[in-house]
Amino acid sequence: MEDFSVLFSYFEKIGNRKLTDTEKAEIVSVFRKETFNKKQRIFNAGDENTRHYYIEKGLLRMYIIDQSGKEFNLLFGKERQWLGDLGTPATTSYYLEAVEKTTVFSISESAFAAIMSKYTELSSNIRRSYIFLQKRFVAILSKTAEENYEELLNNDPDLVQRLPQYHISSYLGVTPVFLSKIIAKKARKRD
Amino acid sequence: MEDFSVLFSYFEKIGNRKLTDTEKAEIVSVFRKETFNKKQRIFNAGDENTRHYYIEKGLLRMYIIDQSGKEFNLLFGKERQWLGDLGTPATTSYYLEAVEKTTVFSISESAFAAIMSKYTELSSNIRRSYIFLQKRFVAILSKTAEENYEELLNNDPDLVQRLPQYHISSYLGVTPVFLSKIIAKKARKRD
DNA sequence: TGTTTTTCTTAAACTAGTTTATTTTTTTCA
DNA sequence: TGAAAAAAATAAACTAGTTTAAGAAAAACA
Numbered sequence: 369m370e371d372f373s374v375l376f377s378y379f380e381k382i383g384n385r386k387l388t389d390t391e392k393a394e395i396v397s398v399f400r401k402e403t404f405n406k407k408q409r410i411f412n413a414g415d416e417n418t419r420h421y422y423i424e425k426g427l428l429r430m431y432i433i434d435q436s437g438k439e440f441n442l443l444f445g446k447e448r449q450w451l452g453d454l455g456t457p458a459t460t461s462y463y464l465e466a467v468e469k470t471t472v473f474s475i476s477e478s479a480f481a482a483i484m485s486k487y488t489e490l491s492s493n494i495r496r497s498y499i500f501l502q503k504r505f506v507a508i509l510s511k512t513a514e515e516n517y518e519e520l521l522n523n524d525p526d527l528v529q530r531l532p533q534y535h536i537s538s539y540l541g542v543t544p545v546f547l548s549k550i551i552a553k554k555a556r557k558r559d
Numbered sequence: 560m561e562d563f564s565v566l567f568s569y570f571e572k573i574g575n576r577k578l579t580d581t582e583k584a585e586i587v588s589v590f591r592k593e594t595f596n597k598k599q600r601i602f603n604a605g606d607e608n609t610r611h612y613y614i615e616k617g618l619l620r621m622y623i624i625d626q627s628g629k630e631f632n633l634l635f636g637k638e639r640q641w642l643g644d645l646g647t648p649a650t651t652s653y654y655l656e657a658v659e660k661t662t663v664f665s666i667s668e669s670a671f672a673a674i675m676s677k678y679t680e681l682s683s684n685i686r687r688s689y690i691f692l693q694k695r696f697v698a699i700l701s702k703t704a705e706e707n708y709e710e711l712l713n714n715d716p717d718l719v720q721r722l723p724q725y726h727i728s729s730y731l732g733v734t735p736v737f738l739s740k741i742i743a744k745k746a747r748k749r750d
Numbered sequence: 751t752g753t754t755t756t757t758c759t760t761a762a763a764c765t766a767g768t769t770t771a772t773t774t775t776t777t778t779c780a
Numbered sequence: 781t782g783a784a785a786a787a788a789a790t791a792a793a794c795t796a797g798t799t800t801a802a803g804a805a806a807a808a809c810a
Contacts, residue, residue, distance in 0.1 A: 434701040442697060455690045461697075484682075491675075491682050498689045499646045505696045506633060506652075509732045510625040513767075532787065541700045546767055548789055704797075723757065737797055739759055 370401045374424045375473045378448070382489035398479040404428075404466040411453075411464045418460050419474040420452035421445070426470025427530055430462050431538070441539040443501075444527060450493060467531060513542045514550050561592045565615045566664045569639070573680035589670040595619075595657035602644075602655045609651050610665040611643035612636070617661025618721055621653050622729070632730040634692075635718060641684060658722060704733045705741050 375395060380387055387395070400419075404410055404426075411418045413433065421428065428445045430453070442462065445451030453460040456477045475483075484490045507516055517540060521528055528536060537547035566586060571578055578586070591610075595601055595617075602609045604624065612619065619642050622632045633653065636642030644651040647668045666674075675681045698707055708731060712719055719727060728738035 432697055432701065438701070440697065440701050442693070454686055454693075461694075485679070488676070491685075494682075494686055494689060495645055498685060498692065501689065501692055501696065502633065502646075503652075505692065505699075506623055506631065508696075508700065510623065510629070510631050534787070542766095543768060544788075545769080545790090549767090552789070725757070733796095734798060735758075736760090736799080740797090743759075 372396055372399070372401065372473070374448075375399060375422065378422065379487060382487055382493075395483075398483065399473040399475050401471070401473055403469070403471045406466055406469050408466045409463065410466065411460060411462075413461050413463055414459060416459050417457040417477060418453050418464070419456075419476055420450060420480050421464070421472040421474050422450050423447050424471040424473065426472075427467040427527075428464060428470055428472075429467050429535060430464050432462055439538055440541070441535055444531070444539070446527070446530075450497075454494065454497070467535065508541050513540055513546060514553075516540050517547065517550055563587055563590070563592065563664070565639075566590060566613065569613065570678060573678055573684075586674075589674065590664040590666050592662070592664055594660070594662045597657055597660050599657045600654065601657065602651065602653075604652050604654055605650060607650050608648040608668060609644050609655070610647075610667055611641060611671050612655070612663040612665050613641050614638050615662040615664065617663075618658040618718075619655060619661055619663075620658050620726060621655050623653055630729055631732070632726055635722070635730070637718070637721075641688075645685065645688070658726065699732050704731055704737060705744075707731050708738065708741055 372392070372395065376387055376392055379391075379395060399422075401424075410421070410428070423445050425447050428451050429441050430443045430445070430451060431439050431441045433439050443451060444467070451464065453462050453464075455461075480490075507519065511519075517536070520536070520540070531539075533547055533551075534544040537544045540547065563583070563586065567578055567583055570582075570586060590613075592615075601612070601619070614636050616638050619636045620632050621634045621636070621642060621644070622630050624630050634642060635658070642655065644653050644655075646652075671681075698710065702710075708727070711727070711731070722730075724738055724742075725735040728735045731738065
C-alpha cells in the first residue's frame with residue numbers, strides 16, 4: 369500500500385483539521401502517486417487534459433520551447449508545492465520534466481475542480497500563484513539579469529544549488545553564457 | 560438612483576440565470592459605482608486593502624514604477640473586464656490609473672471573497688487571468704519586441720488605437736523610441 | 751484659431767545581453 | 781577509476797534595445 373501521509377498532512381493543514389477515514393479514502397481514490405526519473409518527461413506541449421502535480425519529493429520544471437528551439441523555464445516546483453498547467457483541459461503549450469528523481473501525487477482537472485469546492489484553500493493557492501508570477505514578470509521586465517539572479521539567490525538559495533546553471537539562466541531569461549559572466553563578476557567583486 | 564444594469568447583466572451571464580430582486584439589492588449594497596477622469600489615480604503603491612474594479616466603460620492601466628522612476632504597464636482593463644491587485648489586502652506595489660474617463664463598479668476584498676463563494680465563476684476568472692499573464696510572460700521572454708507588437712495588434716487592435724504609443728511600449732517592455740522604430744520599419748515595409 | 755503642451759520621430763552613440771567557438775571543469779557511469 | 785559526456789568558463793564579434801537630445805507632428809485648450 370502506498371504512503372499518502374504527506375498528502376494527508378497537506379489537506380489537514382489547508383483544511384485546518386484532521387481528516388476522517390472516509391475523506392482519506394476519497395483522497396486516495398482521486399490522486400495517483402507517481403515517480404519520475406531525472407530528465408523524464410511528464411507531459412509535452414500539445415497534450416490535452418494534463419494533470420496537476422503536488423510534489424512529495426524532488427524537483428520539476430515547466431518550460432516552453434520557442435520557434436527557434438530554445439527552452440525557457442517558466443516555473444520550478446519542489447517538495448510541498450503544486451505544479452501543472454492551469455490552462456488544462458485545453459491543449460498545453462508547456463513541457464513538464466523532472467530535474468531530479470521526483471515523487472508526486474497527481475490529479476486530473478475534473479477531480480481537482482471537484483475537491484476545490486471542498487477545500488477552498490486550493491483556490492487561494494491559484495491566487496497566490498498568480499501573485500508570484502506577477503512579481504516575477506515585473507522583476508524580469510524592470511530589473512537587470514544581475515539583480516534578478518541576486519534576488520533568486522536570496523529568495524531560494526536551495527533552488528540555485530539544486531539546478532544546473534543553464535536551467536537558472538533560462539528561468540531568468542538570459543543565456544547560460546551571460547549568467548556565467550554575472551557569476552564570474554560577482555566572484556571577482558567578492559575578493 | 561445609479562444604473563447598475565451592466566453589473567446585473569454580468570452576474571446574470573456568469574450565473575447563467577436571472578437575478579432575483581433580493582440578489583440585485585445585495586449586489587448594489589456591496590458594489591460602489593465610481594467615475595474617474597483621464598489620468599486620475601485610483602490607487603497607489605503602498606496602499607493597503609485596495610479594491611477590485613469591474614469596468615463599465617473606459618480604460619484603466621495598472622503599472623509599477625521601478626527604482627529609476629521608469630513606469631511599466633503590467634495590465635490594461637477596459638469595458639467588461641476586471642482589474643485590480645489580487646495581492647490585496649496586502650500592501651500593493653502597483654498604481655492604478657484611468658487612461659480615459661472611466662466608470663467602474665468597485666468592491667472591497669472582503670465582499671469580493673464573499674460573493675466568490677456564491678458566483679464560483681469569479682474564481683475561474685482569476686484562473687483565466689493567470690493563464691493570460693503566463694502567456695504574456697512567455698511571449699515577452701521568448702519573442703522580439705517586434706513580434707510582440709504584431710501580436711498585440713492582432714489580438715487587441717482596439718487597445719492599440721486607444722492607448723498612446725508610450726503606454727504600449729511600456730506594456731511590451733521596450734522604450735518609446737524603440738517602438739517608434741518598429742512602427743517606422745513596418746510602414747517602410749508596407750510600401 | 752493660435753498657442754501651449756504632449757506625443758512621436760529621427761539620429762547617433764552606447765550597453766546589456768547574444769552568438770559561435772574553444773577550452774576547462776565537473777559529473778556520469780561502465 | 782578512467783573514459784566519455786555534460787556543464788561551465790572565457791573570448792570576441794555582434795545585435796536588439798537604450799539613452800540623450802533635438803526637431804516635427806498632433807492634441808489640448810483658452
